[in-house]
Amino acid sequence: DVGGQDKIRNLWRHYYTGTQGLIFVIDSQDQERIDEAKQELHRILSDREMKDCLLLVFANKQDLPNALSPSEVTDRLGLDKMKDRSWYVYPSCATTGEGLYQGLNWLSQNVKSK
Known part of the structure; x- marks a missing residue:
């Protein structure tokens, strides 16, 4: 778990080695920042x-x-x-926990099968 603030994004790459799965959380209501999230996600995924x-x-x-x-x-x-x-996109609500277990189940099942 790493925060999303601009100041610490350059540190993210130090966590990449050995990563089997990435969980990326989108604020589905903040449509103004979705393009920024897209750019950041693709930057992360482009790392070797x-x-x-x-x-x-x-x-x-x-x-x-x-x-x-x-x-x-x-x-x-x-x-x-x-x-x-x-990849998989799962609907969630962090305040109630709705969708979290289902998404994590998808990730764990697919990491096992790799």
Whole structure:
């Protein structure tokens, strides 16, 4: 778990070695920052250390009005263009825990099968 503040993003790459799965949490209601999130996600995934890692995206804050659906998050992040990586977008609500176990189950099952 690493924070998302601009000041510490340069430190993220120190955690990449040996990574089997990446969990990327999107604020589904913050449509103004989704392009920034897309850019950051693709920057992370372009690192050679992250070449083979699985990607789990939690489309968080699904309980709030105007939240992007998982399919909208998929489109906005450009995930459908990722043909060489296993990825999954799961709807979630961190405050209630809804969707967290299901997403983590997908990740653990797919890490085991690699």
